[in-house]
Amino acid sequence: xxxxxxxxxxxxxxxxxxxxxxxxxxxxxxxxxxxxxxxxxxxxxxxxxxxxxxxxxxxxxxxxxxxxxxxxxxxxxx
Amino acid sequence: xxxxxxxxxxxxxxxxxxxxxxxxxxxxxxxxxxxxxxxxxxxxxxxxxxxxxxxxxxxxxxxxxxxxxxxxxxxxxxxxxxxxxxxxxxxxxxxxxxxxxxxxxxxxxxxxxxxxxxxxxxxxxxxxxxxxxxxxxxxxxxxxxxxxxxxxxxxxxxxxxxxxxxxxxxxxxxxxxxxxxxxxxxxxxxxxxxxxxxxxxxxxxxxxxxxxxxxxxxxxxxxxxxxxxxxxxxxxxxxxxxxxxxxxxxxxxxxxxxxxxxxxxxxxxxxxxxxxxxxxxxxxxxxxxxxxxxxxxxxxxxxxxxxxxxxxxxxxxxxxxxx
Numbered sequence: 001x002x003x004x005x006x007x008x009x010x011x012x013x014x015x016x017x018x019x020x021x022x023x024x025x026x027x028x029x030x031x032x033x034x035x036x037x038x039x040x041x042x043x044x045x046x047x048x049x050x051x052x053x054x055x056x057x058x059x060x061x062x063x064x065x066x067x068x069x070x071x072x073x074x075x076x077x078x
Numbered sequence: 079x080x081x082x083x084x085x086x087x088x089x090x091x092x093x094x095x096x097x098x099x100x101x102x103x104x105x106x107x108x109x110x111x112x113x114x115x116x117x118x119x120x121x122x123x124x125x126x127x128x129x130x131x132x133x134x135x136x137x138x139x140x141x142x143x144x145x146x147x148x149x150x151x152x153x154x155x156x157x158x159x160x161x162x163x164x165x166x167x168x169x170x171x172x173x174x175x176x177x178x179x180x181x182x183x184x185x186x187x188x189x190x191x192x193x194x195x196x197x198x199x200x201x202x203x204x205x206x207x208x209x210x211x212x213x214x215x216x217x218x219x220x221x222x223x224x225x226x227x228x229x230x231x232x233x234x235x236x237x238x239x240x241x242x243x244x245x246x247x248x249x250x251x252x253x254x255x256x257x258x259x260x261x262x263x264x265x266x267x268x269x270x271x272x273x274x275x276x277x278x279x280x281x282x283x284x285x286x287x288x289x290x291x292x293x294x295x296x297x298x299x300x301x302x303x304x305x306x307x308x309x310x311x312x313x314x315x316x317x318x319x320x321x322x323x324x325x326x327x328x329x330x331x332x333x334x335x336x337x338x339x340x341x342x343x344x345x346x347x348x349x350x351x352x353x354x355x356x357x358x359x360x361x362x363x364x365x366x367x368x369x370x371x372x373x374x375x376x377x378x379x380x381x382x383x384x385x386x387x388x389x390x391x392x393x394x395x396x397x398x399x400x401x
Binding site: 007041046070 | 088089135136137286288368369
């Protein structure tokens with residue numbers, strides 16, 4: 001099992017903007033470098049990218065929840 | 079001699095102790111948000127306390143060294159790694175020519191200060207190498223460090239590795255963080271109840287906090303005393319006839335979200351400021367992560383001056399420890 005972690009502390013978003021669909025849902029596959037969410041800090045939105053490929057088995061943080069640096073955002077199978 | 083920036087991290091800027099003396103012209107003081115950490119990092123690697131260092135917010139850079147150097151990382155705990163091997167924070171370590179320094183995830187605090195023996199030797203602007211981003215002053219041609227930048231280094235007489243700042247001389251905010259505030263000139267504009275609430279409530283650091291200002295949310299909105307707005311002031315009760323802002327002053331636009339003005343802040347404006355965070359606590363603000371619960375504590379001028387003297391003593395202790 002692989003994990004996708006937040007590189008920075010801030011607020012986690014699963015959607016590119018409030019009226020768009022989430023980047024990824026549980027069961028979706030991700031490729032290396034694919035965006036799975038955003039973390040907002042200091043008036044900037046930083047893209048969180050997968051560094052391994054796989055299928056998302058769970059999101060560990062809800063949309064718009066605070067995260068710390070290194071926090072696991074999602075788990076991957078494969 | 080120089081260091082190559084392989085990856086700048088998120089917000090990495092060159093900072094020293096700042097650019098005082100031009101605030102009246104609207105040029106902010108800039109410099110490291112946690113200047114105690116700037117000084118400590120420099121002393122660890124044998125530099126003058128005011129040499130230029132890298133300030134990295136929330137995430138460290140990746141740096142490739144062209145020549146041998148001594149490095150120290152202080153302030154927020156973003157543990158450094160030399161060719162992938164972790165080194166201690168607040169401790170001097172050697173890096174050999176060709177080696178790469180990268181960083182692990184942030185563990186505590188918010189901003190790491192990376193000092194390199196010799197100091198970063200980019201050109202000074204108005205006596206300082208500090209980066210003021212929106213004014214495009216200092217730093218690397220007025221900007222943050224970027225991929226591929228070669229950062230020039232000054233001469234160093236060499237510094238041993240292994241020197242460390244004892245735990246009791248490392249300074250980071252607790253949780254909840256406590257920031258001491260001296261009520262100021264415009265305190266009279268808010269009601270007594272609003273004044274009590276401000277100090278009773280628990281606030282949280284907003285994610286948009288940056289080098290200009292650190293915003294807080296979560297406390298009750300302030301209520302203002304009835305008054306007819308004077309000529310020249312805006313119509314909102316939090317507006318004043320334009321006044322001066324000090325480093326540390328706390329403005330509350332619309333009475334809702336306090337903003338503490340920090341090193342890159344504007345020097346004046348039309349929002350009232352309820353007071354100022356005391357100088358002894360300003361470094362701590364640079365180490366607040368988003369969402370950190372924070373309490374404001376009311377102090378008198380005497381208490382503020384005592385705290386300032388305590389801080390000065392702490393620094394003297396650090397200096398004799400690393401002498």
